[in-house]
Amino acid sequence: NAGVTQTPKFRILKIGQSMTLQCTQDMNHNYMYWYRQDPGMGLKLIYYSVGAGITDKGEVPNGYNVSRSTTEDFPLRLELAAPSQTSVYFCASSPYTRRGNQPQHFGDGTRLSIL
Amino acid sequence: QKEVEQNSGPLSVPEGAIASLNCTYSDRGSQSFFWYRQYSGKSPELIMSIYSNGDKEDGRFTAQLNKASQYVSLLIRDSQPSDSATYLCAGFYSGGGADGLTFGKGTHLIIQP
Numbered sequence: 001n002a003g004v005t006q007t008p009k010f011r012i013l014k015i016g017q018s019m020t021l022q023c024t025q026d027m028n029h030n031y032m033y034w035y036r037q038d039p040g041m042g043l044k045l046i047y048y049s050v051g052a053g054i055t056d057k058g059e060v061p062n063g064y065n066v067s068r069s070t071t072e073d074f075p076l077r078l079e080l081a082a083p084s085q086t087s088v089y090f091c092a093s094s095p096y097t098r099r100g101n102q103p104q105h106f107g108d109g110t111r112l113s114i115l
Numbered sequence: 116q117k118e119v120e121q122n123s124g125p126l127s128v129p130e131g132a133i134a135s136l137n138c139t140y141s142d143r144g145s146q147s148f149f150w151y152r153q154y155s156g157k158s159p160e161l162i163m164s165i166y167s168n169g170d171k172e173d174g175r176f177t178a179q180l181n182k183a184s185q186y187v188s189l190l191i192r193d194s195q196p197s198d199s200a201t202y203l204c205a206g207f208y209s210g211g212g213a214d215g216l217t218f219g220k221g222t223h224l225i226i227q228p
Contacts, residue, residue: 031214033215033216035215035216035218040123040220041220041221042119042203042205042218042219042220042221043159043203043205043216043218044218045215045216045217048214048215050214056214058215059217090158090159103149103161103164104149104161104216105161106158106159106160107158108157108158109157109158
């Protein structure tokens with residue numbers, strides 16, 4: 001029972017490089033999310049998707065892009081990495097709900113350092 | 116501005132006592148609230164969810180919601196050392212361009228053996 005799987009678990013990038021953080025879920029959830037968590041802080045929403053082909057910005061979308069071609073996959077793209085993007089990135093998923101009353105299931109996270 | 120506020124702590128509680136964690140939120144539009152537990156270096160793990168005013172109990176955990184006061188709390192009875200973690204309060208907001216959870220910064224709980 002895999003749940004939400006994120007790869008890679010750790011990555012070090014140089015300033016200006018780009019990379020894609022992978023996220024896949026096997027629970028057939030419609031909703032998927034990307035959050036970042038800086039040290040000592042709560043999680044902040046970067047992007048979310050309510051289904052294949054539909055994505056929208058969250059609270060802190062600048063410097064990131066996403067796509068959702070399938071229900072299972074929701075990759076997060078960093079273009080021109082900057083030190084301010086050093087963080088732990090969590091992907092989450094939840095079933096469809098109009099009231100948001102279904103809990104979100106989180107992956108194990110990707111720890112990203114930009115040097 | 117959708118904000119969820121928590122006292123960052125640390126909150127130190129003797130083993131076997133009741134731990135009380137509190138959270139306030141700014142936007143009355145929030146529809147659902149969640150408490151997540153996060154161990155250091157790990158991902159958030161759902162502890163409790165609450166959607167309507169009043170109390171909800173699950174084992175040693177009780178969540179309380181007061182929408183009039185915009186206040187959410189989590190009580191942990193018979194606290195155990197394994198309860199030592201950071202507890203994140205989150206509210207779900209829908210509409211306005213961002214459907215997702217707004218998290219507080221978390222309360223660091225220490226259970227003293």
